[in-house]
Amino acid sequence: MKRIYVVGTADTKGEELAFIATRILAEGTRVTLVDLGTGDPSPEANVPGAEFVPAAEVVAHGPAGASDDVASSDRGRAVAAMTEAFAAFVESRGDIGAMLGIGGGGGTAMVTAGMRALPIGVPKVMVSTLASGDVSPYVGVSDIVMMPSITDLAGLNRISRAVLDKAARAIVAMTQSPAVAGDGRPAVGLTMFGVTTPCVTAIVDQLKATRDxxxxxxxxTGGRTMEKLADSGMLEGVLDVTTTEICDLLMGGVLAAGNDRLDVVARTRIPYVGSVGALDMVNFWAPDTVPPAYEGRNFYRHNPNVTLMRTTARECLRIGEWIGDKLNACEGPVRFFLPEKGVSSLDVEGAPFFDSEADAALFDAIDRSVEWNRDRRLIRLPLHINDPAFASALADAYLEITS
Structure with a gap:
């Protein structure tokens, strides 16, 4: 039977963990209380009716195993070791129905590492002193709900009781609400930018009768989230129309993919239809955030807070070769499409980013660097990426490789 895991440092926050566990138990839900502390847990953490997992059991899942003396380490090293161990501990458990964590800086880092190891859809609530700031390092591409603790988590008071009570009731409600059922259609992941919206919208219109x-x-974050779902087996395939995150990765933009972009396609052999959507642009914030090294380049002001920079032929060559290296590792069905008349709504004759030389460098680099074969095919079309015929060709190819 699934259980709600209540997680934190029982040596410093045993009273708060006990309060939460007691509230959840009162709702008739099974509870496992997990200690991530380095000291002896406070007596309050021993909650009748709740399973207790001592910190030593969590530590045993770390790289150094049970012999790792985390308690004698300096705080930074202890937090790092427990963070890694807790993520591995979570992956080893099969009874986690939901997770509620509490913590300050160290506790938030440790608990959310375990939360990120859980599949999307498993309820996750983190009550944190950091929840009103930039929580992207803690949430990542997961569906963690960050809840501000308001006061510090240093004992119970009228404020912390109210916050923790609401968190406990929220996590119980999340587990009791029935999951939204699928309708039987396989799920496909698609990537889109504003400048490739017509293409992706047309593909969705063609596929939605048979695909979710x-x-x-x-x-x-969009590309990373899609790939996390693919890695979890939640997608039938991918229609990666808009690979623009690679531009930002290689040129220092602000909407970058990770270095592991496309690795999931190779690892899982998931059916993959890709293209070069918006590889004509690197994203920065307001104009004054653009690095000085790019002074004098071709810029387009998308809005007051977003500045786009046109990629050059040299940069497109580098991007194409990077994509080629990734595609060469993919042994599942791959269809990669090149729209020879432009890769975004800004890359069309008369538009600010039209540059046939740069596009040619991109296309030729991909064509030249990939080892094309029966399963890994390149399709060059004399169309713009937002041409309805181009979208139809991508949708047809997807149906062909997933039929």
Whole structure:
């Protein structure tokens, strides 16, 4: 039977953990209390009716195993070791129905590492002193709900009781609400930017009768989220129309993919249809955030807070070769499409980013660097990426390789 895991440092926050566990138990839900502390747990952490996992059991899942003397380490090293161990501990458990964590800086880092190891859809609530700031390092591409603790987590008071009570009731409600059922259509992940919206919209229109189309905004987190779902076996395939995150990765933009972009396609052999959407642009914030090294380049002001920079032929060559290296590792069905008349709505004759030389460098680099074969095919079309015929060709190819 699934259980709600209540997680924190029982040596410094035993009273708060006990309060939460007691509230959840009162709702008739099974509870496992996990200690991530380096000291002896406070007596309050021993909650009747709740399973207790001592910190030593968590530490045993770390690289150094049970022999790792985390308690005698300096704080930074202890937090790092426990963070890694807790993520591995979570992956070893099969009874986690939901997780509620509490913590300050160290506790938030440790608990959310374990939360990120859980599949998307498993309820996750983190009550944290850091929840009103930049939580991207803690949430990543997961579906963690960050809840501000308001006061510090240093004992119970009228504020902390109210916050922790709401967190406990929220996590119980999340586990009791029935999951939204799928309708039987396989799920496909698609990447989109504003400048490739017509293409992706047309693909969705063509596929939606038979596929559940999940569109991801290609802003760095979008691509990573799509690939996390693919790695979890939640996608039938991928229609990676908009690979623009690679531009930001290689040129220092603000919406970058990780270095592991496309690795999941090779690792899982998931059916993959890709293209070069928005590889004509690198994203920065307001104009004054553009690195001085790019002074004098071709810029387009997308809005007051987003500045786009046109990629050059030299940069497109580098991007194409990077993509080629990744595709060469893919042994599943791959169809990669090149729209010879432009890669975004800004890359069309008369538009600010039209540059046939740069596009040619990109296309030729991909064509030349990939080892094309029966399963890994390149399709060059004399169309713009937002031409309805181009979208139809991508959708047809996807149906062909997933039939």
């Amino acid at each position: 189309c999940l569109v991801f905004h290609a802003t760095g």
